Amino acid sequence: QIKAIILSAGQGRRLLPLTENTPKCLLVVADQPVLARQIDALLAVGIDHITIITGFQMDLIEDLLQQRYANYPDIKTLFNPFYEVADNLASCWIARGEMNGSFLLLNGDTVIESALLQKVLNSTSAAITLSVDYKASYDADDMKVQLDANDWVQQVSKIVPPHQVDAESIGLLYFREQGAHLFRQAVEEALRHPAELKSWYLSIIDRLAKQHLVHACSVSGFRWCEIDFIEDLARAGIIFSSCHHD
Secondary structure, three states, X not given: OOEEEEEEOOOOHHHOOOOOOOOHHHOEEOOEEHHHHHHHHHHHOOOOOEEEEEEOEHHHHHHHHHHHHOOOOOEEEEXXXXXXXXXXXXXXXXXXXXXOOOEEEEEOOEEEOHHHHHHHHOOOOOOEEEEEEOOOOOOOOOOEEEEOOOOXXXXXXXXXXXXXXXXXXXXXEXXXXXXXXXXXXXXXXXXXXXXHHHOXXXXXXXXXXOOOOEEEEEOOOOOEEEOOOHHHHHHHHHHOOOOOXX
């Protein structure tokens, strides 16, 4: 049974004033909150064991789950009390108890369609699978990825030198059993060092990639959108409007 962990603790300050009182994951894309779109896509591929890591305005997230998913006992939240002072590595630490067996890890601001999830679940077997897409050029905010000839990840960070960038991470990872174990271990190890509170979990993926453990899965052609800025919401609305059908 594959689980999913969704990292939704942050406020999303770059989306102010929209996120003044609303967490980023509850912003609406084409009439549906981002989180509901994520959960519906997961349910559509048969994943109903879903843990949402909450922080900012957690009550609103719990209200949404109560309204929409009361019949799904395995959809639950875990609160990250450090969301104001730490980055998403701390959310992974809060979720570490769920990191056994195989699981998907999804950023709370990445809207995806179920067909994209299916592609990742059917990807070449590897300890860790990083979902990537391609574009003509990458900006400072993109999570950039360098690949080898066989699509093994060489490095992933925002500061990969331009001539080494082959793709971008969309914010969705698939850990199969050994990968889940290694990632959990690495998360626990990292947070023994206070400086790592400010780290992204992708810094750990970057480290594991150096051990030839992380394979890329292209989701090119499938619908996804990362919501960091207000203009991303409009773009996501177009990508996910009802004139596109799943």
